[in-house]
Amino acid sequence: MICGGAGYIGSHVAKSVAEAGHEPVVFDNLIAGHRWAVRWGPLVEGDLMDRGRIEAAIREHGIEAVVQLAGSINVGESMQDPGKYFRNNFSISLNLLEAMDATGVKRIVFSSSAAVYGIPEGNPITEEAAKAPINPYGEAKWFVERALDWYTRARGFQCLTLRYFNAAGADPDGEIGEMHSPETHLIPLVILGAMGVRPPVKVFGMDYPTADGTAVRDYIHVRDLARAHLLGVEYLARGGESTAANLGTGQGVSVLEVIGAVGEVSGKPVPYERFARREGDPPALVAAAVKASQLLGWRAERSGIRQIVEDAWRWSGKARREGLYSE
Ligand SMILES: NC(=O)c1ccc[n+]([C@@H]2O[C@H](COP(=O)([O-])OP(=O)(O)OC[C@H]3O[C@@H](n4cnc5c(N)ncnc54)[C@H](O)[C@@H]3O)[C@@H](O)[C@H]2O)c1
Known part of the structure; x- marks a missing residue:
């Protein structure tokens, strides 16, 4: 069951899982996701606050493992409305864990x-x-990680935490891609600025201690x-231990390099x-990416920047032609 599977990353996870011969059941309230x-x-339209609905979906579809991507994702908004982020990241995940425990699904x-x-x-x-x-966005993620640790120790769960750096790009076949509202991620903002769909992108900070001064x-x-999620589910099915791994490339790319690639x-x-x-934007964030590969x-x-931008550019063109940005 892919919670948040109608969203940007979740829909790509569903595709990877299906290509490997599994049946992804998407659980999503469509607050930010897309039916398309x-x-x-199948899509189970439901909110992760609704424990009965989660349990019914798990039973009806014979769920074996869960991927939990659902939640609110706007870091800036979390500084204005922390309660929303603790509720719609931490509380929903706790509710999901309780529903999984009650139905005997522990991965x-x-x-x-x-x-x-x-x-x-x-x-x-x-x-x-x-x-x-x-x-509060990051804090709520960390609360969930702590809860997963206790469900592992106390309730026999197997939990794999994947700490993403910056997700970008789109399905190479052009079937799905990034579509957030509001959009806060750099690559779609640069692309939409270049296409004239949005105003030119704003670059915050040209004086960082980096090679070209941008973050x-x-x-x-x-x-x-x-x-990586598909491999993660398979890792747990093989009896893999609960742990956390970064998902990044180990290579840093600056804002001006992204603009250059576009x-x-x-x-x-x-x-x-x-x-x-x-305020609060560090000069550089680059993952040590060895653990996930091991x-x-x-x-x-x-994940080369040129490939990411090519796929994202193609997707944005298609989404624009199909009127998805004005949905
Ligand atoms: N995009 C990134 O670069 C990035 C980086 C780090 C972590 N993440 C995490 O990855 C996950 C997916 O991110 P995304 O970019 O695909 O976001 P997204 O907004 O496209 O997808 C989130 C999905 O969750 C659903 N959802 C939200 N609250 C729900 C609820 N209460 N019940 C049921 N469904 C609910 C939304 O409808 C949406 O389909 C998020 O947890 C996010 O914090 C993303």
């Missing part, structure tokens, strides 16, 4: 985030680095990310506006 993105198995892969590390002491960031979230992040192709793919210079640094036999295959 559920294509590889879960959980979407966590680099946000649990806060402002790291250095890069690359290993899984053992201090957990010091600087916003550096670790972008991972959503297809690579999705495959310029190359589009064939024309990309407009952008310069702004001061935003644990899962996983490798990022499509």
